[in-house]
Amino acid sequence: MNRTRHDLAPKLRRAMIDLLNASLVDAVDLWNHAKGAHWNVRGPAFIAVHELFDKVAGQAEQFADDLAERSVALGGVAAADARIQAKFSHLPPLPEGTLRQARALQAVADSLAEFGRRVRKAIDVADEAGDAGTADLFTQISRETDKLLWFIEAHEER
Numbered sequence: 525m526n527r528t529r530h531d532l533a534p535k536l537r538r539a540m541i542d543l544l545n546a547s548l549v550d551a552v553d554l555w556n557h558a559k560g561a562h563w564n565v566r567g568p569a570f571i572a573v574h575e576l577f578d579k580v581a582g583q584a585e586q587f588a589d590d591l592a593e594r595s596v597a598l599g600g601v602a603a604a605d606a607r608i609q610a611k612f613s614h615l616p617p618l619p620e621g622t623l624r625q626a627r628a629l630q631a632v633a634d635s636l637a638e639f640g641r642r643v644r645k646a647i648d649v650a651d652e653a654g655d656a657g658t659a660d661l662f663t664q665i666s667r668e669t670d671k672l673l674w675f676i677e678a679h680e681e682r
């Protein structure tokens with residue numbers, strides 16, 4: 525860890541850095557999935573879903589940036605290597621090839637749901653550990669993720 529004047533105990537910061545990096549890896553993978561769907565989707569509502577997936581990607585990028593910077597602020601190092609990210613992501617894989625609209629929506633919804641589930645668990649872990657700042661960041665991300673999941677699922681209705 526890097527030296528810092530931060531007053532939280534090093535052991536606690538270490539645990540939070542690991543928690544933040546685990547979520548960072550998932551957020552980067554969420555960005556990949558959203559961009560993959562943005563690029564490869566085809567269907568009658570192409571423009572709507574193409575733009576919606578880009579909105580998810582933009583949010584995922586912001587989540588990743590916030591998680592990485594919180595990790596570094598606590599004296600850690602952000603997981604920035606694509607090989608590490610690919611190895612440790614918890615998200616289900618995005619189907620390869622051209623994605624029909626319904627399949628793309630389903631895949632991104634599945635990724636958002638798993639990302640959100642893990643972020644919600646991380647809120648409690650950070651809270652119980654005594655790091656209100658990290659718990660607050662996870663809470664913000666959780667709320668935004670819930671909203672994105674709603675946006676995607678609303679497009680799945682027929």
Ligand SMILES: [Fe+2]
Nearest residue numbers: 562563574578
């Ligand atoms: Fe684009």
